[in-house]
Amino acid sequence: MTDAVHMSSAAPVSPEELAPLESPSPAEETPTITFAEIGLPAPVVAALAKNGITVPSPIQAMSVPDAIAGRNVLGRAQTGSGKTLAFGLPMLARLAQHEDRPAAKRPRALVLVPTRELAIQVVDSLYPYASSVGVRVLAAVGGMPFTKQVEQLRRGVDILVATPGRLGDHLRQGTCILDQVEITALDEADQMADMGFLPEVRSILGETRPDGQRLLFSATLDREVQSLVRQFLADHVTHSTEDGKASVDTxxxxxxxxxxxxxxxxxxxxxxxxxxxxxxxxxxxxxxxxxxxxxxxxxxxxxxxxxxxxxxxxxxxxxxxxxxxxxxxxxxxxxxxxxxxxxxxxxxxxxxxxxxxxxxxxxxxxxxxxxxxxxxxxxxxxxxxxxxxxxxxxxxxxxxxxxxxxxxxxxxxxxxxxxxxxxxxxxxxSDRFGDRPRREGGYQGSRPRREGGGGYQGSRPRTEGGYQGNRSEGGYQGSRPRTEGGYQGSRPRTEGGYQGNRSEGGYQGERKYN
CATH class of the missing domain: 3.40.50.300 (P-loop containing nucleotide triphosphate hydrolases)
Structure with a gap:
């Protein structure tokens, strides 16, 4: 299965039909609270503060405490309101309690998103906070090497961020098993409905633990999303910060x-x-x-x-x-x-x-x-x-x-x-990766890789030096031989192997270099 999409023709729902899903309290009535008071692990609070984030957005202030308490949450908020941390921070709070590594192929938390780009951005958003508590995050999306994702899943992943199409491929091939998923988040559920993904979403949710916690976030709540809520979000609490229409203030x-x-x-x-x-x-x-x-x-x-x-x-x-x-x-x-x-x-x-x-x-x-x-x-x-x-x-x-x-x-x-x-x-x-600075080698999505953090690193593993684009220091040198390592035609090199797109250590096909 690929990430190909098609549009559904679900009819819009009137405000009266949505009434049971609305929160009775508008966002502005939510008392001001800091992340330190919500119940997050201290390293996560410190990492948030380092990025200048101390006060949660309205949807975060309302939903994070309930999610940390283990409740199913239905959140309605517009794009740009902070939904990623609204479901991501409770995941980190829960997973940080584990002292052992996740089992091979069995993630402990799952985030389903409609597109590849959103999956990558969710991983990028969660990475600095996940790494502060030793939680590994992986993106599994189409358009990136399947075998590399298989290898990373086999090593153990705490939070898997995936599109329905690519995750379905992993489930069918037995390279990912969802029976240990404790908490699942659906981001942009209305977009998944519009793109025709709900049958796959239902199938995927059916493979997670029946007693698992579920968080669903959406900008709008039409009939298809409501059917998902009724099927999978028993005894949920609803928080809403928007009326589903465009903001007139900003x-x-x-x-x-x-x-x-x-x-x-x-x-x-x-x-x-x-x-x-x-x-x-x-x-x-x-x-x-x-x-x-x-x-x-x-x-x-x-x-x-x-x-x-x-x-x-x-x-x-x-x-x-x-x-x-x-x-x-x-x-x-x-x-x-x-x-x-x-x-x-x-x-x-x-x-x-x-x-x-x-x-x-x-x-x-x-x-x-x-x-x-x-x-x-x-x-x-x-x-x-x-x-x-x-x-x-x-x-x-x-x-x-x-x-x-x-x-x-x-x-x-x-x-x-x-x-x-x-x-x-x-x-x-002329600069394949825009104006991003290079940090100790390696293409790593849009952030540097920290020691031992694991997590998402583009579609390639970083060894020592990593992928350097078209730069002269160590990277791919075209067809020129390089005196120290470098590309040597079809001859294997004893120290460092084929350097193709890697520097200092190099790519060695399927061989591990010791």
């Missing part, structure tokens, strides 16, 4: 009315603005076309869609996070896992398929209390459709006529004239 919404012949020029001027911008298209071909047109006028843009290999998607996201690529053009499915702070403009180049996709797109900005702007580029024949979508999403969008170079366009988006100097592909390849 987001501004605009409908930019343009003539058909001016759309590309307007997009180019928006793309030339300062800051990170994410643009949404409906199709893979649409993404590539927009990206090509933006590059042709001097805008360093890259596309993100399901047609790209996972290593390409990872590199594109890394460059976007680092700022090397200021404009990302994405499809809805690929962008569901983009949780990047500092995106202050979202552009609907094509109208979304439905109002929920509008909200998911909009949720890429105004994260964690930051301000953000959402604009839809609307042609004359699309006005009625977009008006309907924004109405269903609970958005009061301001309609403005704009044209290339107009003051209104610049005021709303920060648009300016692009340089006109084409951006070549080499701009992105």
């Amino acid at each position: 987001m501004e919404h605009y409908v930019l009315l343009v003539d058909r012949g001016q759309k590309d020029v307007v997009l180019a001027e928006i793309g030339a603005r300062d800051g990170r911008t994410i643009m949404f298209a409906r199709t893979k071909l649409g993404c590539e076309g927009i990206t090509d047109r933006l590059r042709a006028v001097g805008i360093p843009a890259e596309s993100l869609h399901g047609g790209k290999a996972q290593n390409q998607r990872t590199r594109v996201l890394e460059r976007f996070k680092s700022g090397r690529t200021p404009v990302l053009v994405a499809t809805d499915v690929a962008a569901r896992g983009i949780h990047v702070d500092g995106i202050d403009l979202v552009v609907h180049v094509d109208p979304p398929a439905d109002h929920k996709d509008y909200l998911h797109r909009a949720g890429r900005t105004a994260r964690a209390g930051e301000k953000g702007t959402v604009v839809a580029i609307v042609l004359p024949n699309q006005r009625r459709l977009v008006r309907k979508l924004t109405g269903m999403a609970g958005v009061d969008a301001t309609a403005v006529n704009v044209a290339p170079g107009s003051e209104e366009l610049a005021t709303i988006t920060g648009a300016k004239a692009p340089s006109g100097e084409p951006v070549r592909e080499q701009h992105f390849k």
Whole structure:
């Protein structure tokens, strides 16, 4: 099974139907509490404080104490509200009590997410806190070597973060067994429903311990998600911080009315603005076309869609996070896992398929209390459709006529004239991993690897030195022989082996080097 997706056609649910799932207490009534008072292990509290996090977000303040107490939790909160730590911290509190290592192939906790990108970001978010208490976290997603995941599962994993497709593959081949899972979290459950994953999710949950704790977090709660709650979240407590519609306090919404012949020029001027911008298209071909047109006028843009290999998607996201690529053009499915702070403009180049996709797109900005702007580029024949979508999403969008170079366009988006100097592909390849600093060798997702931490390390193991991209110190040297180690053609090397993509120690095929 792959991570291929399809869209379901679940009907939206009225507020009256959702009433049993709503929390009676709004978030603002929750008393202020610190992480030190919640009951987390001291090393986790210290690691949070080191990152400047001492006070939980509203959804964390409400749900973490109940989750630590062992209760099933249903959390309703928008993207960017801190849901990852809301389920991740209780997992760490529980797993830190174990003094033995997890058994081979049998993780103790499971996080199910809809996309590969989201899985990687969940691992990255949990890693510094998990390592503080010796908890190992692993991502099991499609597009990365299956055998490497098998090896890591065999060594023992505390928290497995997985997409339904790849986890299903492991379960069928017996390389992962879920009968020791004590606590399961479903993140972005509504997106998994939209992507048609609920049959797999039900099957996976059915293989976890019946008495296991379950945490389900979702931005919206439609009929399909409710059916999952009824089946697997017995005696749960519900916490809700949002009404399932877009935030009106931190987001501004605009409908930019343009003539058909001016759309590309307007997009180019928006793309030339300062800051990170994410643009949404409906199709893979649409993404590539927009990206090509933006590059042709001097805008360093890259596309993100399901047609790209996972290593390409990872590199594109890394460059976007680092700022090397200021404009990302994405499809809805690929962008569901983009949780990047500092995106202050979202552009609907094509109208979304439905109002929920509008909200998911909009949720890429105004994260964690930051301000953000959402604009839809609307042609004359699309006005009625977009008006309907924004109405269903609970958005009061301001309609403005704009044209290339107009003051209104610049005021709303920060648009300016692009340089006109084409951006070549080499701009992105000159530094494969954006502006991330190298720390003691090794590509390690988006964070350095700590001693003994294990955890997620991209799709490759780090030996001593690790993968160094195209750098000269130790890494891949093309076809040139290297005097100390290096690539030696097809001859084995006695000290260090084949150095291909590794430095100081090198890759040795399936041989272990002692």
